[in-house]
Amino acid sequence: MKKKQWVFRYLVPVLLGIFFITPMIALAADPIVIGVPTSTGFLEGKEGLKAVELAVSEINSAGGVTVGKVKRPFKVESIDIRDAAPGVPVPEALLGIEKLILEKKPSALLVGPFRSEALMASMDIIAKYKVPLLGAIAMTPASEEKIKQEPEKYKYIFRLSLNAKYLVKYLAGTMGLINSEFGFNKVYILNQDVEWARKTAEILGQVYFQKAGWTIVGQESFPTGTSDFSSTLMKIRSSGAQVILPIFDMPQSGILVKQWNSMKVPCLMAGFISPLAGPGAWKTFDQKIAGAINSIFEMGSAIASPKVPKSVAFLNAYAKHFGNPIEAGHGPGPAYESVYILAEAIERAGSIDPDAIVAELIKTNRQGVLGQVRFDDGHQVIYDMNPQESAVAAMFQWTPDGKRMIVFPTSLAEGKIQLPAGLTSAK
Amino acid sequence: MTMLTGTIIYAIINSAILALIAIGFNLTFGISGVANFAFGAFYVMAAYGVWMLIHMAHLPYLLAVLISISITTLSGALMYRFVIVRIKGQTLSEVIATFGIGLSVLELFRYFGFVGFEYTLPVFYDKSFIIAGAYVDAQRLLIVAFAVALIIALWLFTHYTHLGLAFRGIAQDERTSLTFGMDPDRIASLAVSFGAGLAAIAATVIVPLGSISPEEGYDVLIKALAVCIIGGLGSSGGVIIASVVIGFAERFTDSYIGSHWTMIVSLAALLMVLVIKPSGIFGKQKELEERI
Numbered sequence: 001m002k003k004k005q006w007v008f009r010y011l012v013p014v015l016l017g018i019f020f021i022t023p024m025i026a027l028a029a030d031p032i033v034i035g036v037p038t039s040t041g042f043l044e045g046k047e048g049l050k051a052v053e054l055a056v057s058e059i060n061s062a063g064g065v066t067v068g069k070v071k072r073p074f075k076v077e078s079i080d081i082r083d084a085a086p087g088v089p090v091p092e093a094l095l096g097i098e099k100l101i102l103e104k105k106p107s108a109l110l111v112g113p114f115r116s117e118a119l120m121a122s123m124d125i126i127a128k129y130k131v132p133l134l135g136a137i138a139m140t141p142a143s144e145e146k147i148k149q150e151p152e153k154y155k156y157i158f159r160l161s162l163n164a165k166y167l168v169k170y171l172a173g174t175m176g177l178i179n180s181e182f183g184f185n186k187v188y189i190l191n192q193d194v195e196w197a198r199k200t201a202e203i204l205g206q207v208y209f210q211k212a213g214w215t216i217v218g219q220e221s222f223p224t225g226t227s228d229f230s231s232t233l234m235k236i237r238s239s240g241a242q243v244i245l246p247i248f249d250m251p252q253s254g255i256l257v258k259q260w261n262s263m264k265v266p267c268l269m270a271g272f273i274s275p276l277a278g279p280g281a282w283k284t285f286d287q288k289i290a291g292a293i294n295s296i297f298e299m300g301s302a303i304a305s306p307k308v309p310k311s312v313a314f315l316n317a318y319a320k321h322f323g324n325p326i327e328a329g330h331g332p333g334p335a336y337e338s339v340y341i342l343a344e345a346i347e348r349a350g351s352i353d354p355d356a357i358v359a360e361l362i363k364t365n366r367q368g369v370l371g372q373v374r375f376d377d378g379h380q381v382i383y384d385m386n387p388q389e390s391a392v393a394a395m396f397q398w399t400p401d402g403k404r405m406i407v408f409p410t411s412l413a414e415g416k417i418q419l420p421a422g423l424t425s426a427k
Numbered sequence: 428m429t430m431l432t433g434t435i436i437y438a439i440i441n442s443a444i445l446a447l448i449a450i451g452f453n454l455t456f457g458i459s460g461v462a463n464f465a466f467g468a469f470y471v472m473a474a475y476g477v478w479m480l481i482h483m484a485h486l487p488y489l490l491a492v493l494i495s496i497s498i499t500t501l502s503g504a505l506m507y508r509f510v511i512v513r514i515k516g517q518t519l520s521e522v523i524a525t526f527g528i529g530l531s532v533l534e535l536f537r538y539f540g541f542v543g544f545e546y547t548l549p550v551f552y553d554k555s556f557i558i559a560g561a562y563v564d565a566q567r568l569l570i571v572a573f574a575v576a577l578i579i580a581l582w583l584f585t586h587y588t589h590l591g592l593a594f595r596g597i598a599q600d601e602r603t604s605l606t607f608g609m610d611p612d613r614i615a616s617l618a619v620s621f622g623a624g625l626a627a628i629a630a631t632v633i634v635p636l637g638s639i640s641p642e643e644g645y646d647v648l649i650k651a652l653a654v655c656i657i658g659g660l661g662s663s664g665g666v667i668i669a670s671v672v673i674g675f676a677e678r679f680t681d682s683y684i685g686s687h688w689t690m691i692v693s694l695a696a697l698l699m700v701l702v703i704k705p706s707g708i709f710g711k712q713k714e715l716e717e718r719i
Contacts, residue, residue, distance in 0.1 A: 041537045041641075043544065086642065193687050221687040225646055227637050230437040231681030234430055234561065251544055255637045262555045262564035275544035275638070284545050284638075286553060327543060 031075035032065060032352055034339070035106030037097045038137065039084035039114040043274070044249075044331035048111040048136050049078050051314075051332040054321050055339035065343045068350045074339070077104040084114035086224050093118040094125060101129045107352040109133040110338045111331065116140030116196055127153050130354040132361060134338035135159040137331050139167065139196050144378025151377075155358050158379040160334030160341070160370065162297040162393050164200050166383040167272070170295060171200070171245070172208035173385075174270055174395045174408045178243060181417055183426035184268065185214045188241035190232065190248075190256070193221040197247040204245070217241045222248075229256045233265050242426065246271040249330075254285060261288040266423055269293065270395075277329025278302045282402040290400045291420025293407065299392045300333025300369035302326045303404060305412045308387045314369045334381075337369045385409035433561035434682040435675075440567045442674025443574035444633055448647055449654035449666050450577065451625025457661035458598045459615035461511055461521050463503075465529035466626055467648030472532055473499040473627030474639040478546055488549060496627040503623025507616040515615070529648070533641040546639040548631070566635055573632050577625075578667065594618065598661070653693055657700045659710025668708055672696065 036052055039045040056074040059065060064073040081096035082088045093113060100106065109126070112135040113119040119138035123146060126133050133156060135143075141163045147154040162170075178184050187209060191197040198221065209216055217239045220232050233256075236244060244267045246256060254275035260267075270293035275281060277294055279302070296303045302325075304311035314336055319325045326332045345360035346352055366373045371387035384390035386409075395408035397417055405415045419425065452466045463469075476495035480486045486494070506528060514520040552565040585591035596604040597614045605611065626647075637643075654673060658665025673693045680692045700707060 041542050043542060046540065046542055220685065223687060223690050225642065226686065226689070227646075228437070228441060228678075228681075230440075231434055231678050232686055234433040234437075235682065238430055251638050251640050251642075254544060254547075258636070259564075263562040264555065278544070280545045284547050286549065327545065 029064070029070050029072045031073045032067070032346065033075050033077055033104055033106040034342070035100045035104055035109045035131070036076060036078040036111050037081050037093075037100050037109060037113070038078070038111040039082055040078060040080040041082065042084040042114060044137050044328045045080075045084065045111065045114055047326055047328045048331040048335035049076075050322055051318065051326075051336035052076055052110050052339055054318055055336045057321070058317070059339065059343055066347050067352060074343070077106060081113065081118070083118035090115075090118050090121045094122055097122050098125055098129075101125070101131055106131060107346075107354070108342050108357065110342070111136045111335050113138045115194075116142070119143055120146070123154055123157055126156050130156060132156045132342075132354055132357050133158065134334075134342060134361075136161045136334035136338060139164045140199075141165050141378075141380075144376075144380050147378050155379075156354060158361055158375060158381075160298075160338050160373070160381045160391075161330065162383055163380055164196055164203070166393065167200055167295065167297065168203045168207065169383075170393050170395060170408070171204055171271065172212075174293065175208060175214070175243070175245070176212065177408055178268065178270060178417065179212065179214070181425075181427075182242075182268075182419065184242035185212075185426075186217050186239075186241050187214055187243045187245050188217050188236045188239060188267070189219040190229075190244060190246045190271075191219070191221055192248045192250055192253070193223050194249075197249070200247050201245075224250050225252060226250075227252045227255055229259050230263065233259055233263050236267060237263070237265050241267050243267055244269045244271070246273050248272065249274040251275055254281075257289050257292055258285055260292075264422065268417075268419065268423060271295065272297075272329075274329065276398075278327025279325050279404065280327050282398065287402060289398045290402075291398065291418070291423075293395055293397045293417065295329065296394045296396060297330035298333040298370050299387065299394060299412075300336065301331055302329045303394055303396060303406070305387070305394065305406060305414075307412050308369070308371055308392065310367070310369045333369050337373065340368060341366060341373065386411050429560040430682065432559040434678050436558055436561050436563060438675040438678035440563070440571055440674075441678050442671045443571040445650060445654050445674050446667055446670035447570065447574045447577065447629040447633065448626075449651045449658075449670060450581070450663070451622040451629065452651040453655050453658075453661065453663065453666045454581070454625060455618050455622030456655065457663070458594045458618035459507075460518075461507075461515075461615065461619055462518070462525070462660075463619060463622055464522055464526035464648065465506065465532065466525075466622065466651055467644035467646070468529035468532035469499050469503060469623040469626040470630045470647045471536065471639060471641060471644040472502065474548065474630040474634045474643075475536060475541055475546065476627075477548055477631055477634075478639060481548075492631045496624055496631065499627035500620050500624035504616055504620035506623075507619040511619065512612060512616070515612075529644065533644040537641045542640065544638060547637065548635045548639070550635040551632075566632075570632050570636075573628075577628070578663075581663070590617070653697050656707055657697055659707025662707065662709035665707055665709030 036049050060073040064071040079096050079100045081093040083093035112133050114137050116138045189201050191201040253273045272295040299308050300311040300314050304315045341364050345357050348360040349356035370391035374382050376382050382390045394406050396404040396406045399405050406412045407417050455463045473495050477491045480491035550566040554565045555562050593609050601611050654669045658669030676692045677689050680688050
């Protein structure tokens, strides 16, 4: 009896004290500032920032980050660098990044530039101020080449999101699957007239379609902001194409899908249309997107798989925290993961010295929202097809009842590709 | 053949969209002489207004449309009453002030997080039809019908109503209109507010084809300017002709040359008109000066 009283009188209050006071001590310690310079006025940037805030609130609730012997909380400082907006010059984005570094003194930058042009130009500023960057949006592989050429100078730059080369790999894999399932081998490529989309289309043509015996029956580039695709869809109808491969990240690209549906173009739509990625697209597009196959650039960005349990937990936590599900198929997953990768690197380094953090970031080997995260020598997270061995992206198909079913890679597939009504197999 | 007829059908639809966008801007300028550079912002404001009334206030679609159009129309009148009236007649100041207001409105929407793919409006009637071998959805046909009806209604209004005749009177000669007891400030205020209302009407029928974003405001302003400059600022006939010229040029370029040339074609047309006849196809404003 006395023993029980002792437990309630002393042990329970002490444990409760530890439970509640420890996070408070951490919060009272100097925060570690995380800078988020990105296009917060665009969906990928907006949700990327929210994903960072969610991870930070989770880490801070658990007591913060152990730096040496002190628990320190994270603090997020963001700035809208507007590099995704048409007509905004790259130097303006650079000014935003520099302002954030100089005024807020962040220990690391997360998410980072939206456009590859801005990422490439910002690499020298980041190297100058020695602030590690864990990028989650800009996709050019050219940044990796730059890092490989001058590893000491650019060692602070890392990327967690998919790059254009890996995107090509996933799109080529999906086209291969379509070919083997239905015998389709005539494709019409539609891409936005921006660097990453043009390059993706070009590389895909060179490394896959030509070698795999496909015929590219046509290709069109559309200026950002195009809002009518009717003429091209009529051309596609008469061209005999069996597959339309779209590559777009502009909001207006959703119109392409609406017109594809209303004009009843007898082709399978498979590629990347950013507005089609999230669960809200079904309602946004008046339930007229059944059959369309779309890319999710990183696991955890608007889609989850039970094969990657942390992606399911992340999507649920995000929806609970913000009251809305993630809609961006590119950015939020790696943005969320980057906070945990940074926290672990700081804890291993026992310091917030940038060189010490970088030395630990390179060693990252973590099973998280993206799958198994490891960096290559260009500081790019390695993407492949098995989430136990690498980070993964996904291709999904909208089903007639408004669900998103993962169809590629096969390690994550929840079903086989179904042809939309009116389209028959060539086999 | 199907390709040609399809291109013609979609060119007509494109022309109707351009006419709907430009007619409000043109009406305001033709009557009040105010180049309303907040026009794109009114378009976007009306679209977001409908979206908010449907999704936040849970109002029926048609009621939301009517309320949003009314609020946008009133906003136009308020902009004239509190801003434009103080700088009336100073063209550069009017342009800068209205552009500043437009910029503020559009960027405020961005600041408050109105960014995403969910910002779209439902179509009025969800069906597709086959016309001369080309699939066309009902919303596009509705846009054409609406544009034609609106042009006819505006013509009847300006020719057979007291207010419409007053509009034309002020547009033709402000000083002489004064002698007939017309109040130019009141008419100009109504013209700016009518223009804003027409932007709102255009938004509610065109936006269901796509989505709403702050960028749309800038695009709409550029399109309205291009059509009005080519047609001749202040000329309703010019707006219709210019809409048809640009509408057909864009779709035929898309179909027979390449999509990435589409924007260049309309801008080249704009440049050509400015070089050859700066007052536009039907513009009379500067014709005498040009001749001199």
